[in-house]
Amino acid sequence: MKLLKEGSVSFYLFNDVFYNPLAKFSRTFGVLAIYTFSKYVGRGLVVADSFAASGIRGLRYYVESNVVDKIVFNDKNPVAYQNIVYNIKFNKIKDARVFNLNYFVFLPILGRGHFDVIDIDPYGTPAPYIDLAISFVKNRGLIIITATDLTALCGLYPRAAFRKYGSDIIKTDFCHEVALRVLIKELVFAGGRHNRIVLPLASMFSEQYARIYAYVYDGRRDFPKNNLGYIEITNDRCYSVKRVSDSVNKPYIGPLWIGSLHDKEFIEYMIKYVDKLNIEESEYKRLKSLLKLMKEEIELPPYSFKVSKLASKLRVSPPTLIDIIDRLKGMGFKAGRSHLGKDYFKTNAPYHVVLEVLEDLGKK
């Protein structure tokens, strides 16, 4: 048993209970997202930390966001359960409950609509847990899912990817973005099955964590069919997007979400609210810069180009991102950075134009 500190929370970690210090930043992002969501919907929140381990994520939501009316933890591991009970007492939290149940029992016994927010952070794929959460979260609620099975979601194991996510996934330079987009597709289809609309508010990749923050509400008419489709990889390696109902040529990736990774208004709120919270200096800077990148990528195409890869292919030295983006914008194209990597840019310019720009800038 160790005493640890993360954000504003001190907590004990029992032996054999999982804790990933690398996910600290993703939890800080989560605190801000929870805070923002509460303002977005104008109410206090009942939050489920449904694969809680030590409970650190839920503890931080409660202590740091100040918008959680009730935090409910669940973990099927009895040692984790004891660990959470201990940490609740240690932090003197009154508005908390803890369960030691299978996930599929935990949500139903609390009833449909009990939770404003359901956070799913399992070991490996979240695919088995999505359908139930989409069905049980409150109308106008929030689902947060984590995926760490990046080998499947990035296309290293296409057969496993198809089996778990129902999509053809080919390995690409921008595979982490594909991972986020396949996850969103799964959320949206689960919504369709339950007469609910799902809208991604924020999608984040960091330290092998893919996380989706998705708004869920009752509805049928708004079903976003046009945002579900394929990314086609044509012979000259130029990407174009096809609707599900358009013709699709091999090789392609999908079906996946081809709409925005984030909701513009929500990201703007997050940027606004980042100063309301008490965030460590180092994370504060990283958070502000991440949110800026997220805002930048919202209206850009669902794929990215990797500078180092293109430069090496063209045998030129890699230009700076700023130079590439400025040049493309000067030519009348959309262009911007991606939060998915420092080496990436997004543009709607055709591939041959992208190559010309890289070649020209690389020579200088």
Next chain:
Amino acid sequence: MKLLKEGSVSFYLFNDVFYNPLAKFSRTFGVLAIYTFSKYVGRGLVVADSFAASGIRGLRYYVESNVVDKIVFNDKNPVAYQNIVYNIKFNKIKDARVFNLNYFVFLPILGRGHFDVIDIDPYGTPAPYIDLAISFVKNRGLIIITATDLTALCGLYPRAAFRKYGSDIIKTDFCHEVALRVLIKELVFAGGRHNRIVLPLASMFSEQYARIYAYVYDGRRDFPKNNLGYIEITNDRCYSVKRVSDSVNKPYIGPLWIGSLHDKEFIEYMIKYVDKLNIEESEYKRLKSLLKLMKEEIELPPYSFKVSKLASKLRVSPPTLIDIIDRLKGMGFKAGRSHLGKDYFKTNAPYHVVLEVLEDLGKK
């Protein structure tokens, strides 16, 4: 309150509790399927009638098949619950339990692996209920799902179809077969999410009831990716089949199940066992003839041609099915009937050959 009889079971129907006399034959088929499944897996069965209404389906499974160790009913309507309790007493059934719960609570509280068979017969689409059943049924168990929302599944409302089932569905002459194949696809993908393999044992359409009997077992390697694909409708209205990963041209239907609608061995067992059960004369004949048609269609393509439609298009009088099938077989093609309608045949012959045969036979 009325006293009714169906098969070997007499039962009371309370006011305002749903009962569809037209589904009688589909329930008789179900009794035979349950009996066959018990022999197939070599064990007695714990069966869930999870949308039970009066309980007639589960009562018949128990009384007529003689292979049910325990029958468990559920209905969220309190009047239906009372009705089932009454009918259990009336039929002096000891190995029965009744619940009055939401479906999403009913399955989890009994625990994973409690049921050998989960029967889902809801009002309208079964789409919201598939994921949980696939996850909770016993390894090497049976899922039975009913769909009555044929307007979506047949492609009359393509937007609703895509939202609920994630497939593009175009209205065709063989739309009831498409309905079955889209449902199977949903079961197979739900299996993939839960590390389970799904195999259709029998798929049946009658009286606006689409019913799938599917075997579910733990597994990953056998995931039947090659049986998931699209039915393409090419310019000359000839159908061909594309794998999900092949190129797909518009207009097409899918993704859907393009493998066999039934398991050959299972249908052969059903044919063998139909004499073991005490079935009314009129239904016995219909059942035997249906099973023969099912066996015939097993190895044929995932689409059908409608004789009357083709004959009218060609302005010839409609030939008999036997003549068409004999002719096609004589030419070296596969051909056979479909259980989905008396006016349908299946063949792997190209469309222009089909037209030539119809034209030639129609002239005589």
